[in-house]
Amino acid sequence: MNSATLAEWSNAAVYASMVTLTFSLIAFAINFSARGQRGVARQSASVSVSAGGAGVTPADEERRTIPADDLRGRRAGNIGLALAWLAFGLLLMGATLRGIWAGRVPWGNMYEYSLSSGVAILGVYLVWSLRRDLRWLGLPIVGATLLTLGLAVTVLYTEAAQLVPALKSWWLVIHVSAAAICGGAFTFAASTAGLYLWRDRAERKDRVRGAVANLPAAAKLDLLTYRVLAFAFPLWTFAVIAGAIWAENAWGRYWGWDPKETWAFITWVIYAGYLHARSTAGWRGRRAAYIAILGWAAFLINYFGVNLFVNSLHSYAGV
C-alpha cells in the first residue's frame, strides 16, 4: 500500500466512524427519551426481591412489567452501545493508519490529537460500560466525541507532517497519551456531573418524570463522578509530571509558566478542589458537581484556547 492510499484509508475510517457515531447518537437519544424505563425496571426488581422464593427471576418479572415502549428504549440503548463499539474500532483504525502513514505516533498536530481524544473519550466510556450499565450516559459521550471529530475534520484538518524536533521524545508519547485518557475521563465526569445536577433537582422537587427518570439516582451519579475523577486525578498528576520532565529535556527548565503549563496547573488545582469539596461540609453534592464541570472547562480551554489563540511554546496546532 502506498502512502497516499494509507492516508485515504485513514480518512475513510474516520468518516465511517463519524457516520456510525451519528446512528449511535440517534439510538442513544431514543434510549434516553424512552418513558419511565428505569423506574419500572427498578420497581419490578424490588417486587421480585420481596417475592423472593416464588420462583420468578427478576428478568422474567421485568419482561412482564415493562411496556413495549420501554422495551424499545432498552433495545435502542443496546444498539447505540454496539454502534459505539464499532465506531471506536473504526476510529482506532483511522488514528493508527494515520500514525503508520506519518511514521510516528499520531499526535503531531491538533487534527491527529483530536482523533486520539475521540478514541480516549469513547474508550474510557466503553471500558467503564463493561463493568456496569451505562447506556443512559451514551448520549452526552457520543455527542462529545462527534463534536470533537467534527471539529477535527472541518477546522483542524492538516496533512500529516513530521514532528518538529522538540516533539520527538518518548516523554511526549507518555505525556500525551496520559493527557488524552484524562481528557476522556474528564468528559465522562463532566457528563455525569451535569446529569447529576439535573436528576438532583428533579429529586428535590419530587418530579422524577420523563427522561430524567431514566437516569440513575442522584447519589449514584455523584458516586460515579467521584470514581472516575479519583481515577483521572492521579493520572493527570502523572501527565503533568511527565510533561515537566519532557520540558526539562527540551528547554532546560521543568516549569516555566508557559500558558499550556499554567492551564494544566489550573486544571489540576480545580480537580484537587473537587476532591476536597467532597469531604467538606456544605460543599458536597451540587457544589462539587459544579467544580467537576469547571475542571473540564479548564481542560478544554487548555486544549482549544491555548493551542489556537495563545502564542505558546506548546502551540503546535499546525492549522
Next chain:
Amino acid sequence: MGETKKAMSSPPLSPPAQPTTSPAPAPPPLGPGGFLRWMWRQLTSMRIALILLFCLAVAAIPGSVLPQRGIDPVLVNAWISDAPTWGPVLDRLGFFDVYAAPWFAAIYLLLFISVIGCVLPRTMHHIRALRTNPPPAPRRLTRMKEYRQFQLATSADEVLGNVEAQLRSRRWRVSRGGDLEQGWVAAEKGYARETGNLVFHAALIVLLIAVSYGSLFGWRGNVIVREGGGFSNTLTQYDAWGAGRMVSPDALDPFSITLTDFQVEFDRDSTQRGSPLLFEADVIVAPEPGEPTFTDVIRVNEPLSLGGAKVFLVGHGYAPQVIIRDADGRVVYDDNTIVLPQDGNQTSTGVMKAPDALPQLGFQALFLPTAAVDAVRGPHSTFPDTDDPAMFISAWIGDLGLDDGIPQSVYRLETDAMTQIGLRAIRPGEVWQLPDGVGSVEFGEIQRWASFQIAHDPGKEPALIAAGAALVGLMLSLFVKRRRVWIRATTGVDGDTVVEVAALARHDETDLTDDVDAAVAAAEGRDR
C-alpha cells in the same frame, strides 16, 4: 444515622480536627489569645483550604493571558506602550510577572501554612492510631452500613478465635474482648489511606521548598556560537545570564565547548513545509582547562550534562561573512556576522560596524536564506534553508557613536549621527562598490550558528522525588479503603451461638460486601 456518625467520629477513623463534619464557622471569641487560636483554626480548616485552592487557580489565569516578563520582555513593553492608561497600572500590580508577584506568593504561602497546620496534628494523631488497637464494638451493630446476623453450632469462643486468626492473617489490626458468653472482635484495615494522604500533602511542601531552592541556587545563561567557534563557562561569555540570589558567578564550573559542525534539515514537501526535522550540534567539550577533551552531539531533546549543568540546544540561525573595505581598499571589517531570525523562514536582521574606516561606516543587513520580494511584505525569506540566499544592505556613513563610552548593542546601529548613502541587494560572492568611492561591501560564504542554553538547577532532582512521592501518596490516599468490621458472638438460650457481623467505612463510596463476606466465612471456620 446518629449513632453511625458517632461511631465514625470516634478515633482512630477520623482526623482530630473533624474537617469532614465541621459546622458553619463559629464567631471569633474575645481576647487576643482566643482570637489567634480562632484564626489558626480557620486557616487550617478544610473550607479555607478549598477557598485558597480556588484563589490559586484564579490568580494563575492572568499570567496565561497577559505577556510575562520572564518569557517575553519585549512583548510586555509593547503591550504597556499600547495601553498607556492600563499598562503601567497593571505593571505596578505585578500582572506582567504574575508568578513572582507578592499577591500570588501570599496565596500559596497561606495555602502551605494551612497544609502544615493540617498535616502536623493529623500526623501525630495517625501515629497514635497506628499504635492503638481498634476500639470495642458499639452496643448496637444493627445500625451499621452492613449488618448480618446468623446462628452457628460452634461455641462463641471458637467463632471469635477463627475470626481473629483469619483477619490477622489478612493483615487486619484486630482486638478482642468480652467473655465466654458474649465476646467481640473489632478489626480495622486501610491505614495506608491516611498515610498516603499525609505523604501527599507533606510532599507538596517539599516540592515547594525544592522549587524555591532551585531558583535561589540555580542559574542559566544563553550563548550564541558560530560553527568553528566556542565558549567557556564564565559570566562574560554569555549573551544573557540570570541567576538566583545565592549564586556566586566566580564559582562556575570552568568547562568550555567548541561547535565543530551544525546540521539542520527542513521539511520540504508537506503542508508544514519549512518546519525543522533535525537539529544537530557536533561539539568538542573540555570539562576543565588542561583535561582531556571529548566529542559529543547535542540535539533538541538530548542535552549535554556537564557536572551540575546541562547544555541545551535551543535555536539556530545564520552568520554570513561580510568583508568591508574603505576608500583605500584596506579591509576594515571581516567577520561572519550573526544575524537574528525574525520569522520561521529565517528572515534575519543584523548590523556591521566599521569604526576604523574614515569616515566611519555602518550597515544594516536583512539576510534572506531563500530570497523573495513582494509588494506587501517587501523582501522576505520563503524557506529557512539557503536555497537562494541574498542580503539587503543599507549603508550609513558618519559617527557610529562608539566613543561616547555608552555601551551599544551589537545588533543595533545608532544612526543619529549618520547619513544613509545607499541600499542594495547582494548575493554570495558579489561586491557592492559604495557610492562616492567610500569603500565596498563583499558577501562571502555563509555559516550557521547555534544558540545554547546552559542551565543549572540544583532543585530539580529533589523536586522530581517530591513529585513522585506525592503521586504515590495520592494513589494510596485514593485507592486504599479505610474500614472496620465487628463480630459479636453471643451464646443463645438454645446453646447455639448468635453471630453478628457489621462493617463501616469512613467513606460512603466504599463497597463493604467483600469484607463482610470474608468475616462471615471466617466465623464459619471456612477459608474464603
